[in-house]
Amino acid sequence: MKTSRVLLALILVIIISMAALLWFFPPNGDFRVENPFWNGMSTVASKAKLTVIDTFDSLSSNPKGTALLLVPYDGFSDVELTQLNDYVSGGGTLVVLDDYGFGNQVLSSLGLKMRFTGEQMVDPLFDYRNKFIPKITDFMATPIATNVSSIVFNHATCLNDTSGSTVAAYSSSFSFLDVNGDGSWDNSEPNGPFPVIAYAKVNQGVVVAVADPSLLINGMIGLDDNLQFVNNVCGLQSANPKIFVDQSHLVKTPLDDAKADISFVYGVVASPVGTLSLIVVLLVLSLTSMWRKGGGFGKKR
Amino acid sequence: MRLAAVALICVIALSFLVPCTLVNAQPAFVPHEDPAAAQSVMDSYSFLSEYADILSLISLEQYANASSLTEQLSHITVPEDLSYVINRYNNITQQLIGALSDLKNTLDRASFLLNQNRLAEASQALDNAGVLVARAQILLGELQDATATVSQRLGVFAAPAESKIRQAYDTLQGLLARLTQLIDQYHTLLQSINKQAEEIRAENLEVTQLTLKLKSSSVFVGGSVEASGVLTAGTQILSNRIVQLLLDGTQVATANTDANGNFNAVLNIPYNYVHSMAVQALYAPLNGDKEVYLAALSPTLTINVMFYDTKLTVVAPTVAYPGLVYTVSGTVTSQQGTPLNQREVRVLFDGGLTGEIKTYSSGFFSIQSTLDAQTKTGAHILTVSVDPDGDYAGTSQQKTVTVAKIASSVNVHAPPFVFLPAGVQIFGSVSSSSGPLKNAKVSLEFANISTVVRTLDDGTFSSTMNIPLSTVFAGFQNIKVTVEPAEPWQASAQANNSVFVLNSVSIAFTCVASFSVGVVLYARFARSKQKKSEAKIVIPDNSSAVPENTGTFGVAVPVKAEFRFEGVKGKVLEAYVKALRAVESMTGSVLVANMTLREFLYEAEPKLGDAVSPFSELTVLAEKTLYSPYAPEAQDVSKAEEYANEIGRMLNR
Numbered sequence: 001m002k003t004s005r006v007l008l009a010l011i012l013v014i015i016i017s018m019a020a021l022l023w024f025f026p027p028n029g030d031f032r033v034e035n036p037f038w039n040g041m042s043t044v045a046s047k048a049k050l051t052v053i054d055t056f057d058s059l060s061s062n063p064k065g066t067a068l069l070l071v072p073y074d075g076f077s078d079v080e081l082t083q084l085n086d087y088v089s090g091g092g093t094l095v096v097l098d099d100y101g102f103g104n105q106v107l108s109s110l111g112l113k114m115r116f117t118g119e120q121m122v123d124p125l126f127d128y129r130n131k132f133i134p135k136i137t138d139f140m141a142t143p144i145a146t147n148v149s150s151i152v153f154n155h156a157t158c159l160n161d162t163s164g165s166t167v168a169a170y171s172s173s174f175s176f177l178d179v180n181g182d183g184s185w186d187n188s189e190p191n192g193p194f195p196v197i198a199y200a201k202v203n204q205g206v207v208v209a210v211a212d213p214s215l216l217i218n219g220m221i222g223l224d225d226n227l228q229f230v231n232n233v234c235g236l237q238s239a240n241p242k243i244f245v246d247q248s249h250l251v252k253t254p255l256d257d258a259k260a261d262i263s264f265v266y267g268v269v270a271s272p273v274g275t276l277s278l279i280v281v282l283l284v285l286s287l288t289s290m291w292r293k294g295g296g297f298g299k300k301r
Numbered sequence: 302m303r304l305a306a307v308a309l310i311c312v313i314a315l316s317f318l319v320p321c322t323l324v325n326a327q328p329a330f331v332p333h334e335d336p337a338a339a340q341s342v343m344d345s346y347s348f349l350s351e352y353a354d355i356l357s358l359i360s361l362e363q364y365a366n367a368s369s370l371t372e373q374l375s376h377i378t379v380p381e382d383l384s385y386v387i388n389r390y391n392n393i394t395q396q397l398i399g400a401l402s403d404l405k406n407t408l409d410r411a412s413f414l415l416n417q418n419r420l421a422e423a424s425q426a427l428d429n430a431g432v433l434v435a436r437a438q439i440l441l442g443e444l445q446d447a448t449a450t451v452s453q454r455l456g457v458f459a460a461p462a463e464s465k466i467r468q469a470y471d472t473l474q475g476l477l478a479r480l481t482q483l484i485d486q487y488h489t490l491l492q493s494i495n496k497q498a499e500e501i502r503a504e505n506l507e508v509t510q511l512t513l514k515l516k517s518s519s520v521f522v523g524g525s526v527e528a529s530g531v532l533t534a535g536t537q538i539l540s541n542r543i544v545q546l547l548l549d550g551t552q553v554a555t556a557n558t559d560a561n562g563n564f565n566a567v568l569n570i571p572y573n574y575v576h577s578m579a580v581q582a583l584y585a586p587l588n589g590d591k592e593v594y595l596a597a598l599s600p601t602l603t604i605n606v607m608f609y610d611t612k613l614t615v616v617a618p619t620v621a622y623p624g625l626v627y628t629v630s631g632t633v634t635s636q637q638g639t640p641l642n643q644r645e646v647r648v649l650f651d652g653g654l655t656g657e658i659k660t661y662s663s664g665f666f667s668i669q670s671t672l673d674a675q676t677k678t679g680a681h682i683l684t685v686s687v688d689p690d691g692d693y694a695g696t697s698q699q700k701t702v703t704v705a706k707i708a709s710s711v712n713v714h715a716p717p718f719v720f721l722p723a724g725v726q727i728f729g730s731v732s733s734s735s736g737p738l739k740n741a742k743v744s745l746e747f748a749n750i751s752t753v754v755r756t757l758d759d760g761t762f763s764s765t766m767n768i769p770l771s772t773v774f775a776g777f778q779n780i781k782v783t784v785e786p787a788e789p790w791q792a793s794a795q796a797n798n799s800v801f802v803l804n805s806v807s808i809a810f811t812c813v814a815s816f817s818v819g820v821v822l823y824a825r826f827a828r829s830k831q832k833k834s835e836a837k838i839v840i841p842d843n844s845s846a847v848p849e850n851t852g853t854f855g856v857a858v859p860v861k862a863e864f865r866f867e868g869v870k871g872k873v874l875e876a877y878v879k880a881l882r883a884v885e886s887m888t889g890s891v892l893v894a895n896m897t898l899r900e901f902l903y904e905a906e907p908k909l910g911d912a913v914s915p916f917s918e919l920t921v922l923a924e925k926t927l928y929s930p931y932a933p934e935a936q937d938v939s940k941a942e943e944y945a946n947e948i949g950r951m952l953n954r
Contacts, residue, residue: 015819030332030333038335038336038338039333039335064380073332099332100332110479123319123507124344124346124347124348125344125347125348125351125377125378126376126377127338127377127378128336128337128343128378129336129340129341129342129378130341130344131342131344131347132334133334133336134340135378136324137376152336152337154332154333154334155333155334172373173373174347174351174377176374184346184465185347214332214333217333219333219336219337220336221335224334228707235677237675238675239623239675239676239677239678240519248417251464272639272806274811275806275807276806278441278810278812279809279810279814282814282817283813283817284493287817287820287821292782294517
């Protein structure tokens with residue numbers, strides 16, 4: 001065999017192997033339900049039986065008895081905002097978990113006053129290990145607080161303009177907004193307690209704003225009562241709801257893009273046309289070489 | 302070349318691995334950190350600042366606020382190595398707040414008692430205040446020591462003098478000094494009140510006596526009892542003085558003494574369904590009497606408060622279903638079993654009022670409520686309470702009600718075998734113990750295709766799912782059927798059904814692939830077989846190899862074998878073999894396995910006649926072709942064919 005052929009075969013093998021590796025390597029992006037690492041959501045997905053959706057078209061036409069967990073780290077189109085509005089108006093429970101993303105776009109489109117401040121809230125005393133992982137212990141008497149005594153946030157923010165909403169939980173009075181990012185309180189920086197969880201009725205549905213999505217990740221869901229809290233929030237309107245989780249507004253990693261590309265190729269190959277094309281290519285490749293060598297089957301004898 | 306190839310392979314491999322390690326830019330702030338890897342850090346500055354706030358509140362005598370803040374701080378998360386010291390510090394602070402608060406209240410009470418000339422009680426309070434002052438001083442000393450220890454552990458002393466943490470520490474020290482002053486103030490106040498008590502004692506005020514009698518020692522709740530007594534000062538009768546009547550320490554009535562020092566009052570017993578109450582009479586001198594008399598407190602009398610207990614019997618379901626009516630019934634009677642009419646009964650489900658009714662004359666009540674359709678399954682608390690009414694106390698009972706859903710069952714029928722693409726008809730029925738479930742939502746999922754249908758009135762459903770070609774090759778695939786009944790009290794159900802699926806494209810692909818592989822293998826096998834045969838008898842044109850036994854003619858020629866001849870050499874040998882067949886046929890000599898061509902020539906020579914010469918020439922040519930490096934040419938082929946033809950002609954004559 002010529003060296004060039006060996007090289008070609010080797011490259012082909014490496015490409016296929018690497019593609020397989022990428023295919024089977026778990027996603028490592030934040031909040032991905034397939035991500036089994038600390039920053040993924042595989043644990044809550046299995047424990048709370050989440051149904052993943054990549055487009056709001058997948059939302060039920062009858063949203064009653066369902067809840068949608070939304071981590072808005074990417075912007076929304078007008079069509080998507082309309083779909084969310086329809087979902088909530090139809091009786092769904094929309095849980096917007098945001099800190100520094102596009103949650104305000106959703107709240108604004110739903111006509112709600114409350115907003116995510118987008119400033120980092122730290123709590124130097126009520127925390128898990130350090131001030132950037134604050135504990136929330138001050139719960140109001142709402143269904144969200146059932147069997148929940150404390151939850152843990154991770155690099156969270158807080159809410160403001162909650163006058164038209166029901167505040168379900170506040171940060172401790174020791175918390176403050178680290179506006180200048182120096183990690184310590186300065187005179188000009190607002191201090192707590194801040195509202196961190198609030199909900200409001202929108203037509204037949206409910207919108208819940210939670211000032212940190214990180215409580216959903218694998219490294220956090222087992223801390224304190226985070227999982228119970230998620231169940232309570234989703235069950236705000238109905239017991240045992242079907243819970244959707246949106247994955248289309250997350251930041252994509254190169255691995256996600258690579259997987260999407262491979263998935264596309266796989267989809268093309270797996271389609272009837274693709275499969276037939278592959279058959280033809282394989283046949284041509286396997287038979288052409290024979291044809292060249294022997295000048296035809298019959299003449300070899 | 303090799304290096305370039307290795308480099309290329311490395312680049313390809315690395316380019317594939319990059320996506321596994323790179324993460325795109327995130328939002329403005331870090332969205333989170335790994336909590337398991339997060340370093341446990343105590344914010345010393347915040348800790349000291351908050352305690353400075355607490356001490357500041359204490360120094361301002363805002364003990365309730367200080368206590369509340371301290372209680373909050375008792376829940377802060379601290380590193381394990383600091384937890385004991387911090388918890389102890391918090392505990393001492395809380396104790397100090399308690400001691401100072403008690404001290405303040407005790408001093409206030411002592412002062413109040415002295416103002417009423419209640420010297421004995423005031424003295425007792427002052428003794429208690431003395432103990433509390435000493436205790437506060439001890440606790441403050443401990444707190445100062447603990448502050449030093451905690452500050453050292455928090456690294457305060459290692460921090461620069463102008464740092465925030467040092468400033469917080471200095472503030473804390475300043476506040477501790479203020480607390481010392483506060484305790485000194487209390488001490489001074491105690492001394493002052495003690496001095497006041499001594500002054501009152503030195504005035505030798507007249508001791509007064511107050512007796513108390515109750516007309517009845519037992520009274521029904523809501524009823525009244527007459528109290529009377531006499532106020533005297535030694536042998537002197539004190540008339541026209543105000544006597545307070547206290548019920549469990551609370552003033553409930555007053556009375557003026559008459560000319561004989563007697564007083565009478567009616568005590569109205571409140572509707573507190575307790576079995577006993579303490580009654581006292583108090584005389585506190587007013588105005589000019591304060592310069593003459595000490596206060597008097599009667600002995601404590603106990604009054605038995607009577608009421609009837611209410612007996613409640615409740616019949617409630619142990620299991621309730623969301624959206625369905627449940628009935629709570631029962632009877633309300635006296636302990637003796639007398640039915641109680643018109644008693645207000647309330648039913649609360651998890652604390653929320655769901656119904657109220659008044660009992661019938663038989664004491665019976667029955668309340669029907671519809672359980673909220675959204676009620677979560679599991680254990681819930683049902684409370685039935687009867688309000689108190691007159692002489693009858695109230696009562697309540699709690700029952701645990703399990704909210705459950707009625708089990709639903711689903712039967713699914715699907716073809717056992719599907720050849721994709723195909724329309725798969727799936728049908729079945731949904732029922733429960735109450736009968737068929739109509740209008741239930743049936744979700745069918747099969748091979749990434751899903752559809753939803755509703756059950757008919759008889760609980761049946763049917764759907765045809767058009768399953769397109771998919772990546773499924775062959776094997777059992779699951780049909781998942783999920784049923785969500787329209788009635789909230791019915792539980793959802795799920796069923797799975799296995800279907801053997803064959804994909805036509807995959808099968809075709811496999812067949813074609815197998816066929817092509819078969820063809821390739823067959824072709825390869827055929828060529829390989831041919832090569833093996835040629836290796837034995839055919840010398841290719843370009844072969845320059847000479848067998849080792851060239852000189853000895855030791856090559857065995859499988860004369861009876863089928864030969865294939867290729868090229869010029871092959872044609873020469875073909876001619877020889879043709880001649881050989883003719884010779885063997887005519888002479889009866891056979892070229893055996895261990896015989897050389899020349900040996901065969903010698904054996905057949907006597908029988909060949911005229912054909913000896915051409916056969917000899919042909920044998921030599923064949924040997925030369927087989928065993929020498931000589932490459933025969935076209936003329937040799939012609940020659941060999943001529944020899945063969947000539948031999949044939951001669952032998953056939």
